[in-house]
Amino acid sequence: MASRRNFIKVASLASVGAIAAAKGKAENSTSKKKSSKKVRPIVISTWKNGINANKKAWEILSSNGRALDAVEQGVMVVEADPNDMSVGYGGRPDRDGIVTLDASIMDENGNAGSVCAIEDIMHPISVARKVMEDTPHVMLAGDGALQFALEAGFEKVNMLTEKAKREWEEWKKTSKYEPVINIENHDTIGMLAIDSQGNISGSCTTSGLAYKMHGRVGDSPIVGAGMFCDNEIGGAVATGMGELVMKTLGSFLVVELMRQGSTPQEAVEEAISRIVKKIPGYEKFQIGYLALDKDGNVGAYSLHKGFNYAKYAENKSALIDADYYLKK
Numbered sequence: 001m002a003s004r005r006n007f008i009k010v011a012s013l014a015s016v017g018a019i020a021a022a023k024g025k026a027e028n029s030t031s032k033k034k035s036s037k038k039v040r041p042i043v044i045s046t047w048k049n050g051i052n053a054n055k056k057a058w059e060i061l062s063s064n065g066r067a068l069d070a071v072e073q074g075v076m077v078v079e080a081d082p083n084d085m086s087v088g089y090g091g092r093p094d095r096d097g098i099v100t101l102d103a104s105i106m107d108e109n110g111n112a113g114s115v116c117a118i119e120d121i122m123h124p125i126s127v128a129r130k131v132m133e134d135t136p137h138v139m140l141a142g143d144g145a146l147q148f149a150l151e152a153g154f155e156k157v158n159m160l161t162e163k164a165k166r167e168w169e170e171w172k173k174t175s176k177y178e179p180v181i182n183i184e185n186h187d188t189i190g191m192l193a194i195d196s197q198g199n200i201s202g203s204c205t206t207s208g209l210a211y212k213m214h215g216r217v218g219d220s221p222i223v224g225a226g227m228f229c230d231n232e233i234g235g236a237v238a239t240g241m242g243e244l245v246m247k248t249l250g251s252f253l254v255v256e257l258m259r260q261g262s263t264p265q266e267a268v269e270e271a272i273s274r275i276v277k278k279i280p281g282y283e284k285f286q287i288g289y290l291a292l293d294k295d296g297n298v299g300a301y302s303l304h305k306g307f308n309y310a311k312y313a314e315n316k317s318a319l320i321d322a323d324y325y326l327k328k
Ligand code: SD4
Pocket: 086, 181, 185, 186, 187, 188, 206, 207, 208, 209, 217, 218, 219, 220, 226, 238, 239, 240, 241, 242, 243
């Protein structure tokens, strides 16, 4: 234990110089991009559960807080909600009855942190942030992620609620391993926010696919797949059947398309058509993308009908239906 701590300390120290230099560079390059336009803070997040999450995020943004704090504390509301069965506490378990969680976060300086397949932790997004801020790494997995969290002072919590356990026991009667993600069983939260300084950050947190194989990791903790942001351009988040997003590195694709001049809406539509072109059988699954550019323009698009997102800007909260590809 002591030697592991030492390793982290030594590694952290060794890289502090390099990281600080890199951060300085990033800060310089982003500050050059800042325009004199007055920035209007905004937060958007996937699905209806984003309404409560945005409310928390807005408290921070409207008092000149940092987008990074907004996207962390916003999604924590959903992580702690037992009624959201795709995120954090109350999330549906894997097929062995174990709740395993994935989360990722990025700040305005291009720093990223994530955890995957972590168990027994109420707020994986905060562990992801700690990975980003306190280690020289980006991603910690499974037992190692849990160990890091416990050493950092997080408490162990049983994340399987009675309700989720009952549903899983019902599922076990047939144990049909059909990883269908459709519009009925989503709720993963991906969030993007711009603060009053004009800085963007993103977060994504989930219990993943219900009754997945033990050890399965989805797109949400993969930087560039389930979430990506770049303070020069904007950000993107994904929800739905993560395998399709990972195969096309969806969120990175959306941000790169915006870099080349696409609007957020054009970019998310192109990311969906990439799935349509490249992945046979895509019709069986739902995918939703959300994008936000640095001017506060939003794009939202999904494969199937039913994807919506929550937006909070100018002191107004809204739930908005996204346009979609598969129109019969
Ligand atoms: C995953 N993308 O693990 C997540 C699941 C999801 O709403 O978005 N559910 O594949």
